[in-house]
Amino acid sequence: MNWLEFEEKAYSQGYNVICGVDEAGRGPLAGPVYAAAVILPKGYVIDGVNDSKKLSEKKRDALFDIIKEEAISYSVGIATEQEIDEINILQATFLAMRRAVDGLSVKPDIALIDGNKKPGLSIAEWDIVKGDSKSANIAAASIIAKVSRDRYMLELAEKYPEYQFEKHKGYGTKLHYEMIEKYGISPIHRKSFLRKILNNE
Numbered sequence: 001m002n003w004l005e006f007e008e009k010a011y012s013q014g015y016n017v018i019c020g021v022d023e024a025g026r027g028p029l030a031g032p033v034y035a036a037a038v039i040l041p042k043g044y045v046i047d048g049v050n051d052s053k054k055l056s057e058k059k060r061d062a063l064f065d066i067i068k069e070e071a072i073s074y075s076v077g078i079a080t081e082q083e084i085d086e087i088n089i090l091q092a093t094f095l096a097m098r099r100a101v102d103g104l105s106v107k108p109d110i111a112l113i114d115g116n117k118k119p120g121l122s123i124a125e126w127d128i129v130k131g132d133s134k135s136a137n138i139a140a141a142s143i144i145a146k147v148s149r150d151r152y153m154l155e156l157a158e159k160y161p162e163y164q165f166e167k168h169k170g171y172g173t174k175l176h177y178e179m180i181e182k183y184g185i186s187p188i189h190r191k192s193f194l195r196k197i198l199n200n201e
Helices: 005-012 057-070 081-087 089-102 136-159 174-183 195-200
Strands: 018-024 033-039 073-079 110-114 124-128
Touching (some): 005 018, 018 136, 033 089, 073 089, 073 136
Antiparallel strands (some): 018 033, 033 073
């Protein structure tokens, strides 16, 4: 497994500053969608880094701190529930990605994007399917995005305790649907994801 295959390819084509970009939270019924951009030092792979979905919460939390310390630059961008409802989840994800890249303190000259579509950055961009299990920079971005969003959902759990966000992070679990049924839709729910429920009210 070569975690730097795409990075090496980019360097060989004359790119110098590479960032990885990934998102977290496209699927949930509530809360913002998060994206992160990370620039790791050239040739650097953080031990234990992998697609965030393949790691335990404890492992993600530990790696989150290491990535923040070791990265040349990292940035988190979000798109709100309202933006998701207005422009759809795909466009909102791209918006969060653009905000993450724009927030980097060092300007990259190419972005490696997890997925099969490009968000429309002002720099070169390569979309890489399953990039979070192929590229060191994308894997690091996936961890930063996931942990940042999970921590924010824990804050929302304190604000809206009845929905038990700490258990499902806004995803459409049986428990979450039961809480929506019981308490209705909150200001942080994505209305475009809950049309059926709204239409039945």
